[in-house]
Amino acid sequence: MLDAADLPDDIAALKTMLLAAQAREVRKDERIERLEKLVAAFKQAAFGRKSEKADPEQFDLALEDLETAIAAIHAEDEADSRSGKPHSKPRAANRGSLPARLPRIEEIIEPESLTCACGGGLHCIGEDMSERLDVIPAQFRVIVTRRPKYACRACTDGVAQAPAPAR
Known part of the structure; x- marks a missing residue:
């Protein structure tokens, strides 16, 4: 776009x-x-009624004409774009984490029972954490969902964790 000052x-x-x-x-x-x-x-030469009778080398001639024309158009477009304003860099996107300035609402989802099948108590060995952006009109907030993992010290029956909620 041209600027009025230009x-x-x-x-x-x-x-x-x-x-x-x-x-x-x-x-x-x-x-x-x-x-x-x-x-x-x-297309007519390659897929038309008499395509089997055509010499395959003639297809190369058509492709050369196309490549030459395309290269000429690209060169002209580049010359036109250089004469205008330089292109701005694309916006950098951070897809890793949500900004710390947003308020967070934490919800912890525990398994149904913290007792092991052997009778022992489960203790926390880690957790899965996910963040998702929740939009309230004119307000943003981050909902943090924690799902602690529990294991029994008395046996090795496995790890207990609540299922992840629907998103």
């Missing part, structure tokens, strides 16, 4: 810029039309 005040210069832009558009439209015709001819 445009000249002279009407003749503005007209010249407008005519140059229209000429570029016409050239691009003509190239696109030519490429579409080449693609249609290539």
